[in-house]
Amino acid sequence: MSLYKKSNLNLIQFDKSDIPGLIALSASVGWDYDQYEIATVMSSGKIFGHKNGKGEIVSSSAIIPYDNKLASIGMVIVNKEHRGLGLGKDATQKCIDSVSPDCSIMLIATEEGKPLYEKIGFRTVGHVHKFLCDSYLTPESLKPNSVTIENYNENDFIEILNLDKAAFGDKRSNFLHYRINQSKQCLVAKDTKGNIVGYGLSILGPENLLLGPIVAPDFQTAALLLDWLVIEHTGKLRIDVPSGNKDFMFFLEQCGFKNVAKPPIMMLNSVSLPARNSNLFGIAAQIFG
Missing domain, CATH: 3.40.630.90 (Aminopeptidase)
Structure with missing residues (x-):
């Protein structure tokens, strides 16, 4: 159980000054996002997430809208010490709310994240290898x-x-x-x-x-x-x-x-x-x- 309180965390949209913090968050869960990959995500879409009182990034979720009525969500990460607070769900919902209600949204899920996405309403339609x-x-x-x-x-x-x-x-x-x-x-x-x-x-x-x-x-x-x-x-x-x-x-x-x-x-x-x-x-x- 997390010892942190959700009320002490701020859900915001990140900008380029947050790239080092997002790289650190990614590394904390064994993912290998670098500054170039995150810059492409920011240039193509938006990244939301939570910061604690020290200004440290403890969660993230990104959405990339395409030209018509399709968008893609990814980079859903929550710092291990802050899990159990619903931060991933809140950040992902912020991504969903940032596009039109009639926009189809896709994501490629981890096994750990799949139950969360199913609760939000996502359904499996295929696989990648x-x-x-x-x-x-x-x-x-x-x-x-x-x-x-x-x-x-x-x-x-x-x-x-x-x-x-x-x-x-x-x-x-x-x-x-x-x-x-x-x-x-x-x-x-x-x-x-x-x-x-x-x-x-x-x-x-x-x-x-x-x-x-x-x-x-x-x-x-x-x-x-x-x-x-x-x-x-x-x-x-x-x-x-x-x-x-x-x-x-x-x-x-x-x-x-x-x-x-x-x-x-x-x-x-x-x-x-x-x-x-x-x-x-x-x-x-x-x-x-």
Whole structure:
């Protein structure tokens, strides 16, 4: 039972001056948010949470609204000494209240957090598979196809935005702009006519090179994008793959990835994910849906 009183805590919206405190909160529960990831979250959405009388951050919850009627919640963290006060629920409800009542809200839950979200009204509609890799090896089965892989340039943005919308289920203009700027590498896949048919990002985190989003017309193109993104990286890798991508997940296992978790995707104000075209092979990160 917590020895702290809820009345002594203030629920606020955080700003850039709070980034060090949010990093410390993240580290206290074993998560690896860094200043660049939190800055992208703040640029794309809002982060709420509680501070104690000393100005220390003891809870957080973030929401990223997309262009139409979809938003994503993540970064729900409560300091271990302050659990049992309902801080996570209050911060998450603040996120929900910050968007329109007819906005569908998605999140990817931890097993610990799932009961909380169910009480608020979220329901499980799918899963993602968390893959980690300590040592990547390009498999012999990877064969070049008719696409070419090139570095992204600013003129590609509208085509990428449209591909992402069809794959993810909503347009993510602000988020993609900031995510591409944050990325270590952004690649596009072009067909024989020079049309962009896929793209992939890598984000250098404190522990892993994060891979995603990866959007492609087929798993072979997704595999090529991933291989190009990681080929010169010598550290650990992470990718989160939506269910249904069996061939791509088999490819990952051939490369040395291990499927270490299968967290649920949950929705509020909707009974299903938005319509998608099955071209999403890797999500940006669990906080972004």
